[in-house]
Amino acid sequence: MILTDAYDVGANQEAAIMKDNGEFQPAQQYRKEGDDMFRDETARDDQTVWLDAAIDYGHESKQHLNQVLGMISQGLLQDLSKIIHLNGKVEYQLDYYHPxxxxxxxxRDAFPVSDREDFTQRRVTAIVYLNPDWVQGDGGELRIFGKNDEADQDIAPIASRMVVYLSGVADHAVIATSQDRYALTAWIR
Structure with a gap:
């Protein structure tokens, strides 16, 4: 499934409406059972909202975001399951970085895992960017670190771009942004 320009803009607008409606919360306020009690709560400035594909699919007001969720849950998950041992559980988070x-x-999004039966750790991270007006210089790039702890690559958060990596392997950061930045992230177990 390929996203069209209409869905890029539509998903961005739906995310902006959610932000304006107060649906996002500062990421450091979220706590789940099993979270690292030593987590540095000053390491991030983003706001997030957790999505449930089974529930959000029915919302007409989020039809464009639902298409992105569908692309991940129906298309990407099936393709990845052919090459990686996955249990099919997916967490979805819509992320907003203020300007x-x-x-x-x-x-990292998880600890490295080699045990095929360990489904407690995230195995694959997929990020879909929702920024149709992004231009170089806006910031918000995903920085992937390579060997020797040096930045290996900066990936621009351009609308419809999807980045997929192994959750327990890729050290990464989000560079400071000067424009609103939205991304939908899926963590697949």
């Missing part, structure tokens, strides 16, 4: 230099310091 006053919001960033997220270097981190």
């Amino acid at each position: 006053q230099n919001a960033r997220y310091e270097r981190h």
